[in-house]
Amino acid sequence: MSSTNDHESLKSRLTSLTRDMILIASTESRPEERTRCFEFLRHHLDATEGLRLDSYERNGHQSLVVRPHGCDSPDVLLCGHLDVIEHSEPDGYHSHVEDGRIYGPGSGDMKGQIAIMVELMRALHRHHPGASVGLAVTSDEERGGADGVRFLVDDVGLRCGVAIIPDGGSLCDITVEEKGVIHARITQAGREAHGARPWLGENAIERLMLRLTRLGNHFATYWPSEPIDEQVNHWFPTCSITLCETENTTVNRIPSRASAVVDIRFPPPHDVASMLEEVTEILGPGCTLETLMTAEPTHLAPDPLFSEATKEITGKDVAMVRASGGSDGRFFRDHGIPVNLSRPLVGNLHSIDEWIDIESMVTYYRICKRYITNRLSLDR
Ligand SMILES: [Zn+2]
Known part of the structure; x- marks a missing residue:
């Protein structure tokens, strides 16, 4: 087969694998669809000789780990997630190809990246049986990843020399740092009263609003005066109010309780403890702050060989970037495992017209293949 044919057949395999997976609505509310997606992946992987497929489960969340026989801790671990976010249109789980994008x-x-990793596993283990590469x-x-990567790494004891997670950065942008995260609920108590006689009560919503305004004003002091440009001046703490609730359902009753959820992101030198202290002080006494999820800012320590392989394959300079969002990479970092975080060209993430560029999928496949063959000294 000529290399043009190789290229075209890889493109079409990656495209159909991705599109087949998109048809399976593997969301949080559909456990049976998630199971179906795992079954689909198994069928694509169990025909490759020499691979062992292990399933794990925690709180109804399944994981699949694929390794060569006799290899518990692969040197390179490809890592991804098959859950997708919920959409309001229940029959929106299909795809179309336009302008070279799915x-x-x-x-x-x-799912496009999972297709790439499945193809990589099949090709690598066909040509290099026993190669120290897992998925x-x-x-x-x-x-949040508590039942997935965190569980595999912390509880099952899965280890590797380096993890490849194609869930951040871009083709020539490798993520080196991620902000820390605090998801917390702020609850304010008050005293119920009739809406016509507010002097008899204490309005929980109004008291909460004052605290949230103080919090907003405090975080505004970190905000740069120039318009924000990713990679230029986005590296500062932020606080978003994402939920605001009261149990009250009556128009003329002053509520006795109100709560809000905040999503706080912060770079070093801040850490979870210092950030919580700061927030507690700004909120002041008389309300409660309950953390729902926390993560420290993470340095991913990518392998320099990965950026070399990226440069070799793309012929372009590689940028090391800082991400406002987090990834599953932090769970590997807790055990000192380096993480390579970049990905094909993607856009409109979490919306109904999310896309992935097909040509860049092939390029990303080649980057990973080059990196793995270099790192493990396999012949090309
Ligand atoms: Zn993701």
Whole structure:
């Protein structure tokens, strides 16, 4: 086969694998669809000789780990998640190809990347049986990764020399740092009263609003005066109010309780402890702050060989970038495992017209293949 044919057949295999997976609505509310997606992956992988497929489960979230026989801790671990976010249109889980892109929910986050990793596993283990390369696929990244990568690494004891997670950065942008995260609920108590006689009560919503305004004003002091440009001046702490609730359902009753959820992101030198202290002080006494999820800012320590392979394949300079969002990479970093975080060209993530660029999928496949063959000294 000529190399043009190789290129075209790889493109079409990656495209159909991705589009087949998009049809499976593997969201949080559909456990049976997530199971079906794992079955689909198994069928694509179990024909490759010499591979062992292990399934794990925690709190209804399945994971699949694929390794060569006799290899518990592969040197290179490809890692992804098959869960996609929920869409309001229940029959929106299909795709179309236009302008060299696959459009559809989960195409770029990250079923297209899973297709690439499955193809890589099959090709590498066919040509280099026993190569120290594994694959881990989880199903709870969009809700924090506690039952997926965290469980595999902390509880099952999965280890590797380096993890490749194609869920951040871009083709020539390798993520080196991620902000820390605090998801917390702020609850304010008050005293119920009739809406016509506010002097008899204490309005929980109004008291909470004052605290949230103080919090907003405080975080505004970190905000640069120039318009924000990613990679230029985005590296500062932020606080977003994402939920605001009261149990009150009556128009003329002053509520006795109100709560809000905040999503706080912060770079070093801040850490979870210092940030919580800061927030507690600004909120002041008389309300409670309950953390729902926390993560320290993470340095990913990518392998320099990965950026070399990226440069070799693309012929372009590689940028080391800082991400406002987090990834499953932090769970590997807790055990000192380096993480290579870049990905094909993607866009409109988490919307119905999410896309992944097909040509860049082939390029990303080649980058990973080059990196793995270099790192493991396999012949090309
Ligand atoms: Zn993702």
